[in-house]
Amino acid sequence: MNPMIDLLNSHRSIRKFTAEPIDQATVDALVQAGQAAATSSFIQACTVIQVSQGERRDALAEMAGNQPYVAAAPVFLVFCADMKRHQLACGMHDAEMLSGYTEQFLTASLDCALFAQNVMVAAESLGLGGVYIGGLRNQIAAVADLLELPELVYPVFGLCLGQPDQNPEVKPRLPLDVVLKHDRYDDSADAERIAAYDASVREYYRTRTGGNKEMSWSEQISGMLVKEARPHMLPFLNTKGFIKR
Amino acid sequence: MNPMIDLLNSHRSIRKFTAEPIDQATVDALVQAGQAAATSSFIQACTVIQVSQGERRDALAEMAGNQPYVAAAPVFLVFCADMKRHQLACGMHDAEMLSGYTEQFLTASLDCALFAQNVMVAAESLGLGGVYIGGLRNQIAAVADLLELPELVYPVFGLCLGQPDQNPEVKPRLPLDVVLKHDRYDDSADAERIAAYDASVREYYRTRTGGNKEMSWSEQISGMLVKEARPHMLPFLNTKGFIKR
Numbered sequence: 001m002n003p004m005i006d007l008l009n010s011h012r013s014i015r016k017f018t019a020e021p022i023d024q025a026t027v028d029a030l031v032q033a034g035q036a037a038a039t040s041s042f043i044q045a046c047t048v049i050q051v052s053q054g055e056r057r058d059a060l061a062e063m064a065g066n067q068p069y070v071a072a073a074p075v076f077l078v079f080c081a082d083m084k085r086h087q088l089a090c091g092m093h094d095a096e097m098l099s100g101y102t103e104q105f106l107t108a109s110l111d112c113a114l115f116a117q118n119v120m121v122a123a124e125s126l127g128l129g130g131v132y133i134g135g136l137r138n139q140i141a142a143v144a145d146l147l148e149l150p151e152l153v154y155p156v157f158g159l160c161l162g163q164p165d166q167n168p169e170v171k172p173r174l175p176l177d178v179v180l181k182h183d184r185y186d187d188s189a190d191a192e193r194i195a196a197y198d199a200s201v202r203e204y205y206r207t208r209t210g211g212n213k214e215m216s217w218s219e220q221i222s223g224m225l226v227k228e229a230r231p232h233m234l235p236f237l238n239t240k241g242f243i244k245r
Numbered sequence: 246m247n248p249m250i251d252l253l254n255s256h257r258s259i260r261k262f263t264a265e266p267i268d269q270a271t272v273d274a275l276v277q278a279g280q281a282a283a284t285s286s287f288i289q290a291c292t293v294i295q296v297s298q299g300e301r302r303d304a305l306a307e308m309a310g311n312q313p314y315v316a317a318a319p320v321f322l323v324f325c326a327d328m329k330r331h332q333l334a335c336g337m338h339d340a341e342m343l344s345g346y347t348e349q350f351l352t353a354s355l356d357c358a359l360f361a362q363n364v365m366v367a368a369e370s371l372g373l374g375g376v377y378i379g380g381l382r383n384q385i386a387a388v389a390d391l392l393e394l395p396e397l398v399y400p401v402f403g404l405c406l407g408q409p410d411q412n413p414e415v416k417p418r419l420p421l422d423v424v425l426k427h428d429r430y431d432d433s434a435d436a437e438r439i440a441a442y443d444a445s446v447r448e449y450y451r452t453r454t455g456g457n458k459e460m461s462w463s464e465q466i467s468g469m470l471v472k473e474a475r476p477h478m479l480p481f482l483n484t485k486g487f488i489k490r
Contacts, residue, residue, distance in 0.1 A: 001274055001371070002370055002371065003248075003249075004248075004249055004252065004366065004367065004370035005274065005278050005367050005370060005371075007249065008278040008281050008282075008363050008366065008367055009277070009278055009281045010281075011281050011282065011283065013283060027425075028421060028425070029246055029250065031421065031424065031425045032254070032418075032421060033250050033253040033254055035418040035419070035421075035424060036253050036254045036255075036256050036415070036418065037253075037256065037362060038256065038258060038365070038376075038377050040377070040379050041379070041469060042416070042462070042465060042466075043466065044418065044419050044424070044462075046424065047423075047424055047425075047426060047430070048424060048425050048426070049425075049426045049427070049428070049429070049430060050425060050426070050427050050428070051428055052427070052428060056428060080430070084432065085423070085432070085435065085439075086466050086470050088432070088435060088436055088439065088463075089439065089462065089463035089466040089467050089470075090463075090466065090467040090470055090471070091436075092436065092439070092440070092463045092467065093463060093464060093467040095467035095468070095470070095471045096471060097467075097470040097471065098470060098471060098472065098473060098474070099470075101473070101474035101475065101476065101478070101479075102478045102479040102482065102488065103382065103474040103475035103476075103478045104474050106354060106401075106478070107379065109351060109354060109355065109358075110354065110355075110357075110358045110401070110402070112355075113354075113355045113358030113359050113362070114358050114361075114362045116359075117282060117358070117359045117362035117363065117366075118253050118362065118366070120283070121249065121253065121362075121363070121366060122249065122250050122253055125247055125249035125250060126246070126247065126250075131283075132283050132285070134285050134286070134352065137348065147428075147429055147430055148429040148430050148431075149430050150430065150432075153430060156351075156355070157355070170281070171287070173277075173280040173281065173289065174280070174289050176273060176276065176277060176280075178292075178330070179276065179280060179289070179291065179292055179293060180272075180273070180276045180292075180293050180295060181292060181293070181294045181295070182294070182295050182297070183294065183295070183296055183297060183301060183392075184294070184392055184393040185292070185294060185325070185392055185393050185394050185395065185398060186393070187329065187330070187333070187395075190330065190333060191333055191336075191337065194330075194333065194334065194337070195337070217287070217289075217334065218333075218334035218335075218337045218338060219338060220287060221287075221288065221331050221334040221335065222334050222335040222337065222338040222340035222342075223340070224286060225331050225334075225335055225340070225342040225343060225344075226335070226340045226341060226342065226343060227343065228343060228346070229343070229346035229348040229349050230346065230348035231346060231348075231490065233346070233347045233348045233351070234346075234347040234488070234490060237347065243347065243479070243488065245476065245479060
């Protein structure tokens with residue numbers, strides 16, 4: 001429809017980068033583009049920690065489940081949901097902040113995602129590529145310690161950025177009529193639609209792996225969701241002062 | 246730096262729209278651009294409900310705290326975090342999904358935000374404007390009932406879209422050195438930086454309201470956070486099967 005929408009539609013995760021560095025002025029500009037995203041009630045609850053290459057970065061790569069691109073990416077950013085800043089703001093006016101609400105956890109986390117997506121899009125508009133690293137939540141307490149995160153701050157996800165050194169295909173998404181409903185939630189036809197979609201995902205993997213992997217979307221999801229999903233998250237978030245009520 | 250980044254940096258919330266409709270092909274294209282965003286482990290956990298104008302939309306406007314633009318916007322989308330689809334996928338393979346994890350709540354909510362931000366940016370690239378409606382969470386149970394949301398689906402936020410009929414200034418953001426940290430979390434200089442920023446926010450409001458409102462960022466935040474933050478959220482989410490462990 002236009003170059004911007006074409007850019008959005010051409011997104012794919014990039015996990016292999018050339019050695020070409022990204023200068024700090026560019027990183028600053030990307031983060032500023034992130035700040036320009038909407039923020040719930042102007043809370044601006046996202047803090048980005050840019051982790052330079054070296055020991056700390058290597059440790060993060062291991063904590064994320066041995067993802068070597070976390071160590072190798074020219075730039076690695078950790079997006080943190082941050083309500084400590086608000087405690088500071090309250091302190092400036094002798095006000096006592098009521099914290100621990102699930103709503104606050106949610107808005108701060110959403111702020112990070114809106115912010116990060118702007119960073120991703122801005123990076124892609126410069127010809128860079130990237131991949132989000134949810135794997136930081138595998139050992140989230142260790143990550144928080146490593147980055148010296150205080151109470152009311154937690155790492156939502158990471159983002160690797162760099163010049164792409166691979167050119168993966170765009171991964172097919174669910175059919176529009178599964179994802180876009182009108183006026184009310186009605187999924188009565190979705191099983192059938194997902195079955196049709198499954199075939200295209202299987203084909204995507206077959207082509208991409210030279211026949212080594214053939215897996216449909218629903219197979220992949222069902223294999224994943226029979227397992228526990230990071231059961232340490234709620235206790236960890238509680239220790240950081242989140243989701244206490 | 247380039248037209249895309251300029252577009253991101255020029256974002257402001259639009260709450261007043263011309264009557265000009267947005268055709269369905271455009272809405273579909275915007276939602277497809279949303280789908281192109283990254284999704285955690287390919288879960289694709291966002292469902293969009295497009296609510297047409299009329300009684301249902303009017304009810305949502307009231308539930309959101311009487312925000313008339315929710316009723317008046319040419320297009321109104323509700324972004325729902327949806328793990329019911331995954332239950333369906335598991336059922337297709339006789340697998341029993343383990344649900345209720347905080348991690349699942351988080352990834353599904355983040356998926357919605359990444360998706361929605363693409364929709365916002367795509368809309369803005371077409372000259373449209375919009376505003377997120379977190380106010381849907383004021384009466385979230387009523388909103389969920391109105392949209393007939395089943396268990397494992399909840400409304401994260403709404404989005405009004407249309408042709409702008411106002412031209413607000415871009416709101417100043419926190420200084421970059423408050424938001425971007427290097428290698429570790431260090432906010433020791435932030436109180437001072439926030440005080441300087443407060444002055445620019447006060448000036449923004451003074452100019453924008455013709456002197457009727459003068460409020461700094463920290464004042465605004467401290468006024469807001471001494472109050473309860475939607476304390477119904479956790480019990481509501483629990484009834485929908487989220488954050489149970």
